[in-house]
Amino acid sequence: MSENYSDYTISFNYEQRLAEYDIKGSIAHSRMLAKQNIISDSDNEKIINGLNIVLDEIQSEKIKWNKDLEDIHMNIEFRLTELIGDTGAKLHTARSRNDQISLDMRMYVKDLNNQAINLLIKLVNTLINLAEDNISFILPGYTHLQRAQPILLSHHLLAYAEMFYRDINRFHESFERVDVMPLGSGALAGLPYNLDREFVSKQLGFAKVSNNSIDAVSDRDFILDYNYSSSVTMMHISRLCEELIIWSTDEFGFIKLSKEFTTWSSIMPQKRNPDFAELARGKTGRVYGNLFALFTILKGLPLAYNRDMQEDKEGFFDTADTINSTLDILVSMIGTTQFNKQNMLDAVNNSYILATDIADYLVSKSVPFRKAHEIVSKMTDYCLDNNKYFHQLTIDEFKKFSSDFEIDIFEINPINSINNRNTVGGTSELQVKNSILDIKSRIKSIATKYA
Numbered sequence: 001m002s003e004n005y006s007d008y009t010i011s012f013n014y015e016q017r018l019a020e021y022d023i024k025g026s027i028a029h030s031r032m033l034a035k036q037n038i039i040s041d042s043d044n045e046k047i048i049n050g051l052n053i054v055l056d057e058i059q060s061e062k063i064k065w066n067k068d069l070e071d072i073h074m075n076i077e078f079r080l081t082e083l084i085g086d087t088g089a090k091l092h093t094a095r096s097r098n099d100q101i102s103l104d105m106r107m108y109v110k111d112l113n114n115q116a117i118n119l120l121i122k123l124v125n126t127l128i129n130l131a132e133d134n135i136s137f138i139l140p141g142y143t144h145l146q147r148a149q150p151i152l153l154s155h156h157l158l159a160y161a162e163m164f165y166r167d168i169n170r171f172h173e174s175f176e177r178v179d180v181m182p183l184g185s186g187a188l189a190g191l192p193y194n195l196d197r198e199f200v201s202k203q204l205g206f207a208k209v210s211n212n213s214i215d216a217v218s219d220r221d222f223i224l225d226y227n228y229s230s231s232v233t234m235m236h237i238s239r240l241c242e243e244l245i246i247w248s249t250d251e252f253g254f255i256k257l258s259k260e261f262t263t264w265s266s267i268m269p270q271k272r273n274p275d276f277a278e279l280a281r282g283k284t285g286r287v288y289g290n291l292f293a294l295f296t297i298l299k300g301l302p303l304a305y306n307r308d309m310q311e312d313k314e315g316f317f318d319t320a321d322t323i324n325s326t327l328d329i330l331v332s333m334i335g336t337t338q339f340n341k342q343n344m345l346d347a348v349n350n351s352y353i354l355a356t357d358i359a360d361y362l363v364s365k366s367v368p369f370r371k372a373h374e375i376v377s378k379m380t381d382y383c384l385d386n387n388k389y390f391h392q393l394t395i396d397e398f399k400k401f402s403s404d405f406e407i408d409i410f411e412i413n414p415i416n417s418i419n420n421r422n423t424v425g426g427t428s429e430l431q432v433k434n435s436i437l438d439i440k441s442r443i444k445s446i447a448t449k450y451a
């Protein structure tokens, strides 16, 4: 019975992805101990050689994990001591598992932020390429999922590029906050040795060392940051996937997803289901859940380390795997999507989408906007009753609604409507081209930091 109870506390079974970081951290720690004459140079050498063997054994899955040793820290140290004898037992001098796990997790989270940034850069670049390739495709823009005003497809795609650009910044900020080296905090109060924390920090590529030993071992904000950044990114992905799903229906017919990203129905032979997009939308739920699980784990904890904190891992690892695989798939899925130019244009033409433009036309003839709105609203009802679109009305019909209509009313068309919306950030082709240049340069500057 008691053997089963001990299973409750183990974590080595899901922590193995931290092993490499744990060993890198231990090597840096051992070097520092030798530099500060806390252990001898020859002990340091033995420890480093031994740790490299252990790493090899872990990577080739030769290591025997011992569940009585609970976690990877103890397993690695135990195996090291088996390999090099008592010297291995010197490694844990001036260190606690509390600052050790904080170090491992910070190193991993730094890498994950970096990975997310690089995947998001790929995604934004893919969206920019699509916008450039389809720069003048026209489709209806929607509000309330009702056709609202014509827009360029490139403008719509760049809206997502802006969202994902903000996500890059969010991961970048998360990276800067996690980039703090906690080792040397000990269990919570610091250590009675002459340590060189800066030396460890530099070896491991951290920007600085932590300021407060109690905070350093209690803090998991950097995982919350990562989980939050991932949640916002998944929310954006989910919105994009929702549009891919809607746009690929027979009802819309705006896009065709590449075969690779659809699956067959087991019963209805005609179907190509957008399962990848649906799963990405669905997986957003677990990423939010992991964020809230960690908030809840942390909320009642007194300082400093409490074992509850071991529960930070599985949900967070799940988030990491989910965001990485989802971004990877999305880059390909978006990049291989075919846009149906004609269906998009038909949706614009078979609609009352130029109503605002007609009202603006009347405003240009000195009709007050509210009055113009009323006139075009009446015209819309008339068209609906008579089964016509605006461009099918004769000039006499136009004039029945307002004597201010003249023959130039027929110059209103989707392309002019779009190019008239030339305010900064608007949908005109000129503005879209400017936006492309602008986001390209922003992406270039962040990419150099994370190459």
Ligand code: ARG
Residues within 6 Å of the ligand: 011, 071, 097, 098, 101, 305, 307, 309, 310, 311
């Ligand atoms: N497995 C532990 C965790 O993830 C490592 C720290 C253990 N510290 C302790 N005092 N038991 O949080």
